[in-house]
Amino acid sequence: MGPNVLPRLLLSSLSLLLLALLPHAVVAQADSVAAPRAPLAVGVYAQGSFIMSHTAALRHLVVSHPTGFELNFQQQTTGAEAWHGWYKYPKMGLTLTYYDFHNPVLGYAVAATPYLSKSLWRGPKHDFSFRLGAGLAYLTNPYNRDTNHKNNIASSAFNASIQLRFEYDYALTPHLGLVAGLGLNHYSNGATTKPNLGVNLPSVVLGLNYHEQRSPPQRNPNASTPADVGRTFYNVSTSLGYKQRTQGDRQKYLVNSITAAVGRRINRKSTLVAGAEGFYDRSLEAMLEDTTRAGLKQPDVKKVGVFVGHELLFGRMSFVSHLGIYVYEPYRSSTFYYERLGLKYHFTNLLFGAIDLKIHRGSADVIEFKIGAKL
Incomplete structure (x- = not known):
């Protein structure tokens, strides 16, 4: 690990x-x-x-x-x-x-x-x-x-x-x-x-x-299929996170994103999703300030990615896994692709929260605290 x-x-x-x-x-x-x-x-x-x-x-x-x-x-x-x-x-x-x-x-x-x-x-x-x-x-x-x-x-x-x-x-x-x-x-x-x-x-x-009881009685071994199986839905969300750039730089830099996705619940346990999202990582601006020669124009540090993913469902809780690629990345600071692992919880049928980890080739990039709506 x-x-x-x-x-x-x-x-x-x-x-x-x-x-x-x-x-x-x-x-x-x-x-x-x-x-x-x-x-x-x-x-x-x-x-x-x-x-x-x-x-x-x-x-x-x-x-x-x-x-x-x-x-x-x-x-x-x-x-x-x-x-x-x-x-x-x-x-x-x-x-x-x-x-x-x-x-x-x-x-x-x-x-x-x-x-x-x-x-x-x-x-x-x-x-x-x-x-x-x-x-x-x-x-x-x-x-x-x-x-x-x-x-x-x-x-x-x-x-x-x-x-x-x-x-x-x-x-x-x-x-x-x-x-x-x-x-x-x-x-x-x-x-x-x-x-x-x-x-x-x-x-x-x-x-x-x-x-207290080793083998308790159990019910609902074949619970009915949820009503939303086979239905398409839409998600919009935004996230905030922070990261430290280097050991020598003790400042924490804000990272935020916006995401729009479409999904479909394919069975009782699984949902498939696809979407697009934008990222703004302010630590990259600090990195450019250290490395760009004075007077030269700095590239845009904002990024846009598209992704596909899966959600493993446990009632209102789900385990999220995504794979994405950057389609807009003027400043190449990482691999062209990214992964995401996360935990998502639906507070209501409309509102959800999530804690996600964005990863580049097995190394953590930022933890994202997310809030969103299912439409």
Whole structure:
């Protein structure tokens, strides 16, 4: 996993993921007679890790084996919303993680990470699943030019937290499960401030889960197809972001965009979109001021791109992926193409918000905080 890609996108995704959980809780409560109650599981895990040296610039920090402690809260979906059945009843949860890097340069990390967990193989006493989570982490010893210049992993205290994990839960009793897992924890601010190489922590996990009810009843396994499948819609949106140009330039530069898109929901889980958008990155103006000879006219730093994309739907929440190309780029500052990964949430049928990461060849460009309308 690259040091700059997903973390920037997920720096503020905690709020959107929590919003995704709210409709489930509200519907389950309002429909408590018809819908089985979503049971809770609580887990306590220990983690053992090492720091992955994904670049030579990190070798001076790969001198210890971090250890962690995790408190996990998990709820099994039971069909209170239609998408639960479409995805074979995933689990939703929140994990609180504490890591000791055993290195005074790096200090400690504390993270809160909402996640979704999909069972790959489930039986009466077995549950093998894959977890994907995104949230917020606090690192106690970020980079400081005067007092902690060796920490080039992160230059800010608040960072994104990403967690990927394969887990196996074996039922020791009807309520107690033994958990073993292999996963990856990643902390980074995605170059919002620099230096920022990010830290990858491959981890071995061992712990216990207490299940309120291990195999709850479920409903809506074949929920009806949504009414908007096969319909065309239009999106208009605008975004704001900021970025630091270089480690030496501590100023944050505003980046904004406008987007117009057309889309079509092709089935219960997927929407296809295509559109055009304009970008204005003020850090490029600062770069030109440093490199353009006095008296020469500077090229336009604004860009226009066209894109195609896909949205994977989870109720009001969706995971967004786009691929675009620049059709207007007088100042060539990056590759001719760009990617976008994001989380999108529909507050109403009209209004949506999103947190997107714009990427150039695997490296983060800017995190976009977006607001828009579906027409």
